[in-house]
Amino acid sequence: MKVKFLFGAMVSCLLGASVWISGALAQTDPLPSWNDGANKQAIVEFVEAVTSEGGADFVAPGERIATFDNDGTLWVEHPMYTQLAFAFDRVKALAPDHPEWKTTQPFQAVLENDMEALGKAGEKGLMQIVAATHAGMSTDEFEKTVTDWIATAKHPKFDKPYTELVYQPMLELLAYLRANDFKTFIISGGGIEFMRPWTEEIYGIPPEQVVGSSIVTEYEVVDGIPTLMRTPKIAFVDDKAGKPVGILTHIGKRPLAAFGNSDGDYQMLQYTTAGSGKRLGMFVHHDDADREYAYDRDTHFGSLNKGLDDAPKEGWHIISMKDDWKQIFPE
């Protein structure tokens, strides 16, 4: 009897791990903040298809790449891109050293919160603001500035740190994909060095899996210290047709799945879902004015037009924040 028990215990000990794992997968919902429905089902069916060994759509773990836009896909992008709020705060913080800004556009517009004048300054004005707030310092200095700002700045509507205004259902999706041996990458139009200081802690995505727009950085030895200096020259714009190029440059593989929320992600979804075998392309649709924001075709930040029009024929899924998500932000 005792022997039999011990023998049984031995066997269960040998099988223990695998039994426990499959049990856990079978029993827990990997996407608890997602309402049951076509979109949640599409995600689970896609993951099961590409991870089922011997299945027609099986893909080896090393080839399982999923790419995510950041602004409006993983975190809030209204009333303006968070990086723009950072740039405006930097202009205000640096203003005492630049008295001329009081009467010089586009800086005067920022200091006076005059969005109309800022709009008139256009892209040229924006580039001047980027040059004044994002360049002329080392990457280490810039990282510290971003880290300090992100720890203290709060969103005007929600009065919370921006890093708390990330989408809980997307955090669950990232974790679910990684639990199934996907490598998750950010492919964002935002600045690569603006994201890297916090994406690992907030999204579990390390710096080497963050792709974004960049300025030309130069290596030089300053007072005997090897330094990477940020120049005001744009190196790469990781938006629209730039996103598949950013994917090529940093990953060198076509993703199996891509997630975005605006026409800036259109080509990323197009390139991803044009691949052979099972693919997944999804747009997060901001249709929840009560819990977040409602916007799509007509907005300065994250407009979605062609994506909405072509989603049906391209087989892309439109995620309704209102209907698909039980919860928007982490508790």
Place this chain on the structure above:
Amino acid sequence: MKVKFLFGAMVSCLLGASVWISGALAQTDPLPSWNDGANKQAIVEFVEAVTSEGGADFVAPGERIATFDNDGTLWVEHPMYTQLAFAFDRVKALAPDHPEWKTTQPFQAVLENDMEALGKAGEKGLMQIVAATHAGMSTDEFEKTVTDWIATAKHPKFDKPYTELVYQPMLELLAYLRANDFKTFIISGGGIEFMRPWTEEIYGIPPEQVVGSSIVTEYEVVDGIPTLMRTPKIAFVDDKAGKPVGILTHIGKRPLAAFGNSDGDYQMLQYTTAGSGKRLGMFVHHDDADREYAYDRDTHFGSLNKGLDDAPKEGWHIISMKDDWKQIFPE
């Protein structure tokens, strides 16, 4: 007795894995092709220092980054860079479609193997050859061309495929570092898309961990097919001061260890070993005319001058292929 045996078996089954692992690590030499000596010792001491939990130099697994140059560090770079041999073979293969090349430099020089005329054509001539052989096709077409060539081309001296002319001691070093939770990256002046088709199979380094020089690639939909087209415009040169920039762009972290063989790697080693805590910088010194080649200060491919001069004061190690390596190539 029986019960006791079974109980013992249960315990050993519970502890089995960990006992076996630590046993294996203790008993096998991770670098069998390296002769015992200061350099092998420096590698092992470095790895033990950064992986010893609670130790002064401990580094978390996610932060353990090691970067490797490719040409002359991981594989043969003489009598010329392998990618140059590829470009020359492509010129010869494409010549029938370009009768004018018979009388046009720099192509005539390539077709006539006239290295003196080719030297006269200089960098401009080289760019013309790159444009004719590396651009004007999709990334998929280029990948196929590289894959076909690397499978058939042979090295003039060793009469072996180039992928067999990789350095066995460096393969062991790559595996040893990965077994200790390092992420291994290639940081090469060579073309990123020339390396990616074969680095995973040969070095165990996946495309997303390969950094190199690149040309501007444009995303366009050709006959309804999303395509990445290679243009003749240089996008980034991942050499010398470009290497720390390539590391920033693709990794976003300063490496703990860097391995090179020429002055093109000088800034990579400088940037790496300037970091705080325990760091490792090593140059492979080609001093083995019998088994490979002997060259350093005076060569067109992979010259090492400043690196040799400054290694002592910078604390960089010079690996002697002749004295440190039992074996050069895999059996």
